[in-house]
Amino acid sequence: MxxxxxxxxxxxxxxxxxxxxxxxxxxxxxxxxxxxxxxxxxxxxxxxxxxxRIVRADYSSPVYAKLAADAIEKWRNTEWGQEGRYTQNGLLLVYPDGDSNGKDYALKSYHNVKKLEGKNVELLPSQEDVLRAGPAFGPNLGVSGGYVNWGSGWSxxxxxxxxxxxxxxxxxxxxxxxxxxxxxxxxxxxxxxxxxxxxxxxxxxxxxxxxxxxxxxxxxxxxxxxxVSTGQALAYMHITDEEQTRLAHMPTILNFATGMFILPPRNNLLKIACHAYGYINPKTVPVPGANGKSMTVSFPEPDLPIPAREEHEFRMALKQLVPELADRPFCKTRVCWYTDTxxxxxxxxxxxxxxxxxxxxxxxxxxxxxxxxxxxxxxxxxxxxxxxxxxxxxxxxxxxxxxxxxGTEDGSRSGPKGLKLKEEIAKGKKAQRASSL
Ligand SMILES: Cc1cc2nc3c(=O)[nH]c(=O)nc-3n(C[C@H](O)[C@H](O)[C@H](O)COP(=O)(O)OP(=O)(O)OC[C@H]3O[C@@H](n4cnc5c(N)ncnc54)[C@H](O)[C@@H]3O)c2cc1C
Known part of the structure; x- marks a missing residue:
């Protein structure tokens, strides 16, 4: 055509x-x-x-795994990845005991990525193995297995x-x-x-x-x-030069149990995020092209805070993964939007x-x-x-x-479904008011 x-x-x-x-x-x-x-x-x-953003070929679908491998080749070997736009630090994907969806997704994705990345990819069938690949993530890490792909990175x-x-x-x-x-x-x-x-x-x-x-x-x-547009919470914190040096080369960790992931910091800024079902933000708007009819759909709104429950989850994840940062204040939070199919x-x-x-x-x-x-x-x-x-x-x-x-049902998401962003924000404010009375 x-x-x-x-x-x-x-x-x-x-x-x-x-x-x-x-x-x-x-x-x-x-x-x-x-x-x-x-x-x-x-x-x-x-x-x-x-x-x-995580750059990985770790997919349970061989078609996305192959397409991602083609993209990674460009991130690694062309101008796309130069001047710090791509860093290959590895990705540690873990699942908890009893999470059969997470385990299934992780194992399918392991087999796909193993074919593409060979020796870069190692199966970690027990918590002990996971900790061997990522010793920074202490023994409280509630996981029963996973794998590491040293061929993944971030952009x-x-x-x-x-x-x-x-x-x-x-x-x-x-x-x-x-x-x-x-x-x-x-x-x-x-x-x-x-x-x-x-x-x-x-x-x-x-x-x-x-x-x-x-x-x-x-x-x-x-x-x-x-x-459906789903809001995902992000939080950032300042870290010291010493922490930056120590954490800069850790693999990104993605915990399928909680959806929490932490990327290696850059410029003394550490980001924690959650790959989850997230939040919807329902609004009633006209149905495009249908005179007089309306529909309720979720879409983004600028400058909203993240719900208190999410801050709490971030603190819990930090306690597990990098305990010394668990109580450090966040310098910035953000709701960023997925367009989920x-x-x-x-x-x-x-x-x-x-x-x-x-x-x-x-x-x-x-x-x-x-x-x-x-x-x-x-x-x-x-x-x-x-x-x-x-x-x-x-x-x-x-x-x-x-x-x-x-939200997307591909086995990679965690957390409760269908939470309404503004309701969850309001709950946090109410709890804050009650505790200050
Ligand atoms: C928190 C978070 C973490 C993510 N992590 C990863 C990851 O680790 N790895 C990965 O591969 N992907 C990740 N993604 C997904 C990836 O970032 C998105 O799939 C991708 O960036 C979407 O690009 P887009 O062009 O569709 O959207 P956008 O970048 O949002 O672009 C859409 C643009 O359209 C403009 N626009 C909208 N409406 C109008 C209008 N009416 N008129 C004019 N302009 C308009 C907007 O202003 C916007 O700039 C993540 C996404 C989020 C939110």
Whole structure:
């Protein structure tokens, strides 16, 4: 399929920028614009922008494991990983006693990654073995096994976005525009998408609109039962020079029991996070394109604190993993948003009901690592030449029951499901007030 000349990409995160990079190489005569709501790229509130993202080929699905291995090759051996954008420190994946989902995910992922990484990967069938690979994580670590992959690493996520933007600026083929899309613009048939309407009422027209708006997509198109935006808590703390030196080379640890993970610190800043079902933030908004109808969907809201329960969980995890930091105050917290699909598969496809609209989203908390290779796959999908396996995985999904869909079910998530962010924040405030009375 040949691509039309005028292409508008909405969203300047991993999905949007990687698409722009690929289009600028493969379709240099196309007129490509990236439209981004944030005044800056990197957008500090975007899901692609943070101190770090894990880069791993550790997947229970062989298709993602292979794609991740291709991406890792680029992080390791090309400009993508240079100037501190990629560090290979290893990843220690552990599961607790009795967590059959976590164990199953870990073992499948071990077998896939073992084929790709060979000697870099070691099975750790007991707690003793886990502690041998990660002695920093003391004997209180409540795990019964796992494995370590010394071939995994992490990326400085903000630096990666900055790098992609710089490539595009230097190349000069893609135009950038700041503006917030309010809705899609439809043709006379009310189906074909012909551009977008911005918050200031102006319009931008295009032959093809690529929606790469991450967790904000849920109010621009009807994704009910197909994608849900879930807020994930992050916390950061300052550490001393001595702690920085000691912890800088530890492997990232991801505990399937709690979802907690700690990345090696950089610039005296340590981050702790949780790969969980997270929190929903329900809002009632108009159903896009359906006059007068409304729907309740979860989507991001800026500058919310993390719930007190999450701070407590972080403290518990630190007590287990790096006890000397357990009581250190956090200097910053943040809620960062996943765009979760039922099985964790991205949605990268032409919209079945709206000619002129292409959807590239559904990162499901694992999209960042693919930055160096994702754009080519997205453009393959736009052209209709994507490999069969990926095409089937990333097709427009059959919706699941919204009432029970609280996040990706791929065996890697932990924690309670369907917690409402603002309710949980309020509970913490109430408890604080009660304890000060
Ligand atoms: C806490 C956290 C931890 C993660 N950890 C990992 C990890 O360890 N490894 C990994 O591989 N992946 C990880 N991920 C997932 C990965 O970061 C995401 O899959 C990826 O960054 C999503 O990119 P995106 O382009 O879809 O979204 P974004 O980066 O959010 O980009 C979307 C952009 O669209 C813009 N936009 C939205 N609405 C509009 C509008 N109406 N008009 C104009 N612009 C708009 C936004 O401003 C935003 O900049 C993590 C994600 C989070 C949140």
């Amino acid at each position: 040949t691509l039309p000349p005028k292409i508008l990409i909405v969203g300047g995160g991993v999905f949007g920028l990687s698409t722009a990079l690929s289009l600028s190489k493969r379709h240099p005569t196309s007129q490509v614009t990236v439209l981004e709501a944030s005044a800056t790229i990197p957008n500090p509130a975007g899901s692609s922008v943070d101190t770090s 400085d996520a903000e630096a990666g976005v900055r790098f992609a933007k710089k490539q595009l600026d230097e190349d000069g083929k893609v135009r950038f525009q700041t503006g917030e899309v309010q809705s899609l613009l439809h043709g006379a048939d009310k189906r074909t998408v012909t551009g977008v309407v911005l918050a200031d009422g102006t319009t931008v027209t295009a032959d093809l609109v690529v929606l790469a708006t991450g967790a904000w997509s849920t109010k621009l198109i009807d994704l009910r039962g197909r994608a 039922p099985k964790g598969d991205f949605i990268i496809t032409h919209h079945p009901d709206h000619p002129g609209l292409f959807v590239a989203t559904g990162g499901s908390g694992h999209g960042y690592k693919f930055f160096p290779v994702l754009g080519d796959k997205i453009v393959d999908a736009m052209e209709g030449s994507l490999d069969k396996e990926l095409r089937e995985m990333w097709a427009w999904p059959t919706p699941v029951d919204e009432a029970t869909f609280h």
